[in-house]
Amino acid sequence: MALSLQKGGNISLSKEAPNLRRILVGLGWDPRSTDGQAFDLDASAFLLAANGKVRGDHDFIFYNQKTSSDGSVEHTGDNLTGEGDGDDESIKVDLSRVPADIDKIAVAVTIHEAEQRRQNFGQVGGSFIRIVNDETGQELTRYDLGEDFSTETAVIFGEIYRHGSEWKFRAVGQGYTGGLGPMAKNYGVNI
Amino acid sequence: MQAGERKTLADLGLSERLEVRVECDLHGTDFSAFGLQGGKLADDRYMVFYNQPRSPEGAITLRPPGEFTFELQALPPAVDEVYLTATHDESPLSNAGRLNVSFGAHTFDVKPHLKAEKAVMLLRLYRHSGGWRLAAVAQGFNGGLAALVGHFGGEVAETANEPLPAASAPPVTSPVNLRKERQRVILEKAEREQPGLVSLIKTASISLEKRGLSEAQYRVKLILDISASMQREYQNGAVQKLAERALALAARLDDDGEVEVYLFGVKAHRKGALSLGNVSGFVNRMGVELEGGTHYNPVMTMLREDVRREGFDIPTLVLFITDGGTSNRDAVVRQMIEASREPIFWKFMGIDQAAGKGGFLGGLMQRAAADSFGFLEKLDDLQGRMVDNADFFSVPASIDLPDNQLFDSLVNELDSWQRDARRAGILR
Numbered sequence: 001m002a003l004s005l006q007k008g009g010n011i012s013l014s015k016e017a018p019n020l021r022r023i024l025v026g027l028g029w030d031p032r033s034t035d036g037q038a039f040d041l042d043a044s045a046f047l048l049a050a051n052g053k054v055r056g057d058h059d060f061i062f063y064n065q066k067t068s069s070d071g072s073v074e075h076t077g078d079n080l081t082g083e084g085d086g087d088d089e090s091i092k093v094d095l096s097r098v099p100a101d102i103d104k105i106a107v108a109v110t111i112h113e114a115e116q117r118r119q120n121f122g123q124v125g126g127s128f129i130r131i132v133n134d135e136t137g138q139e140l141t142r143y144d145l146g147e148d149f150s151t152e153t154a155v156i157f158g159e160i161y162r163h164g165s166e167w168k169f170r171a172v173g174q175g176y177t178g179g180l181g182p183m184a185k186n187y188g189v190n191i
Numbered sequence: 192m193q194a195g196e197r198k199t200l201a202d203l204g205l206s207e208r209l210e211v212r213v214e215c216d217l218h219g220t221d222f223s224a225f226g227l228q229g230g231k232l233a234d235d236r237y238m239v240f241y242n243q244p245r246s247p248e249g250a251i252t253l254r255p256p257g258e259f260t261f262e263l264q265a266l267p268p269a270v271d272e273v274y275l276t277a278t279h280d281e282s283p284l285s286n287a288g289r290l291n292v293s294f295g296a297h298t299f300d301v302k303p304h305l306k307a308e309k310a311v312m313l314l315r316l317y318r319h320s321g322g323w324r325l326a327a328v329a330q331g332f333n334g335g336l337a338a339l340v341g342h343f344g345g346e347v348a349e350t351a352n353e354p355l356p357a358a359s360a361p362p363v364t365s366p367v368n369l370r371k372e373r374q375r376v377i378l379e380k381a382e383r384e385q386p387g388l389v390s391l392i393k394t395a396s397i398s399l400e401k402r403g404l405s406e407a408q409y410r411v412k413l414i415l416d417i418s419a420s421m422q423r424e425y426q427n428g429a430v431q432k433l434a435e436r437a438l439a440l441a442a443r444l445d446d447d448g449e450v451e452v453y454l455f456g457v458k459a460h461r462k463g464a465l466s467l468g469n470v471s472g473f474v475n476r477m478g479v480e481l482e483g484g485t486h487y488n489p490v491m492t493m494l495r496e497d498v499r500r501e502g503f504d505i506p507t508l509v510l511f512i513t514d515g516g517t518s519n520r521d522a523v524v525r526q527m528i529e530a531s532r533e534p535i536f537w538k539f540m541g542i543d544q545a546a547g548k549g550g551f552l553g554g555l556m557q558r559a560a561a562d563s564f565g566f567l568e569k570l571d572d573l574q575g576r577m578v579d580n581a582d583f584f585s586v587p588a589s590i591d592l593p594d595n596q597l598f599d600s601l602v603n604e605l606d607s608w609q610r611d612a613r614r615a616g617i618l619r
Contacts, residue, residue: 034332
């Protein structure tokens with residue numbers, strides 16, 4: 001049974017699964033069951049150096065740039081509706097190939113065209129992020145984001161970060177009201 | 192507030208007793224509150240809407256059209272969220288020029304979020320960390336109220352007009368009746384033909400709602416005394432006013448919104464049906480010839496015959512208006528005992544001709560009235576009946592008591608009779 005984290009909690013992935021090499025970051029949310037404007041949520045990942053910024057735009061992995069230049073991080077594709085069980089979108093990370101100057105990988109979910117569609121995370125339920133050992137399929141940890149969001153249109157679900165020789169995961173759950181653009185900018189991406 | 196925003200009640204400057212007002216300029220929009228358990232309407236009594244304006248403990252009440260009062264602290268712990276909704280039977284709510292929700296110092300403008308939805312969730316009140324929070328929602332269904340009830344897992348009574356929701360519904364105790372077509376058609380007809388009656392109909396419906404009779408269906412029959420002492424009431428329009436109020440009650444209760452009228456003095460007379468189309472001047476057109484006696488028995492026999500012929504499938508409410516005691520009291524007592532096995536509720540309204548009159552004559556009249564009304568009270572409490580099928584109240588001769596009091600009196604005990612009659616198998 002994977003350990004569920006609360007907001008702010010962290011766990012050592014390396015201790016949960018010794019010799020862990022490849023992980024799958026699964027992200028989910030409830031599609032709206034109502035009619036009206038559909039929700040399109042997008043996952044993205046930021047490869048961040050020790051200063052908390054991307055080294056360059058190539059470290060921003062999203063629906064238009066699905067793989068990092070070194071191939072360590074791969075976005076498996078855009079799900080436009082959030083329908084179906086399980087993960088709605090996922091990001092694969094080969095920890096063994098993450099460049100040494102990358103300190104942490106922040107995983108975010110944003111609402112596409114949130115402003116035009118008048119949508120925000122207050123309207124999205126059942127959000128989660130889970131970390132799976134991609135070689136064994138074993139779920140290592142999971143964080144259910146709960147009902148804490150309001151008018152945010154972008155949320156950092158969690159981050160995978162180096163701690164000495166280990167890889168750890170932190171349940172972040174930090175929301176921003178500006179959407180993907182300002183969030184990317186905040187991480188040093190040129191938008 | 193904006194859609195998606197969530198706040199604690201304290202942050203909004205609100206307490207757990209809060210009033211929410213929904214305003215919408217689209218005619219025919221209905222507002223409802225759903226108390227949910229784990230996202231589902233586990234108990235239909237927590238759907239507060241036009242046919243059921245109050246939750247069992249009164250924690251959620253609706254004052255139509257759109258004023259809600261919540262006493263959240265009084266809700267059972269199992270109810271963990273409440274959705275406030277707006278629905279329309281025909282039009283998308285985006286046809287409204289204005290749809291907004293106000294509470295405390297806040298307003299939530301829902302209109303910009305609407306597309307083709309005929310049912311929209313406006314607000315969500317939910318338990319969180321030991322308190323209540325409020326979320327502005329503005330999401331809904333193109334399928335209207337039925338789709339919404341389906342979404343909440345409720346069961347919608349099957350009617351010709353409303354498709355059953357596609358969503359699978361868990362078993363619930365009794366289906367929610369969304370059918371108010373009959374009443375709406377009558378109300379719209381009243382708006383066109385007798386606008387003066389519209390507020391009376393609304394007042395009547397409030398008296399019914401207070402007794403939990405919003406959904407009740409009755410044939411309404413009016414029996415009028417034409418003994419000589421009633422002359423003044425016929426001349427000064429008091430009887431016409433009574434007829435209009437009986438019709439207003441029938442607009443909410445009767446399947447065809449009509450009232451069958453009977454007269455009695457010495458004899459009994461059928462006078463046809465009072466309806467929205469003929470109510471103006473109805474009493475004058477009856478051409479009443481007053482009679483020198485008061486005999487309840489023949490008209491009771493006539494009415495019971497008519498009810499038997501029309502069938503016992505729908506109960507009958509009899510409004511029996513008299514200003515005096517009857518001859519042949521034993522026969523009337525027997526009638527009442529026999530009639531207690533029939534789905535008929537007898538409401539006796541005594542017009543007290545002696546009220547307020549002084550002097551020697553007044554004293555004589557008061558003694559006579561005390562005797563007559565004593566008999567009617569006796570009917571009310573008569574032993575040997577299967578159920579208590581009668582209620583009596585008296586009004587002073589001018590009959591100018593406020594409409595809400597009159598309607599309250601006219602439907603008093605109707606709910607308890609309905610319950611007892613159902614239990615006794617008299618009423619299905």
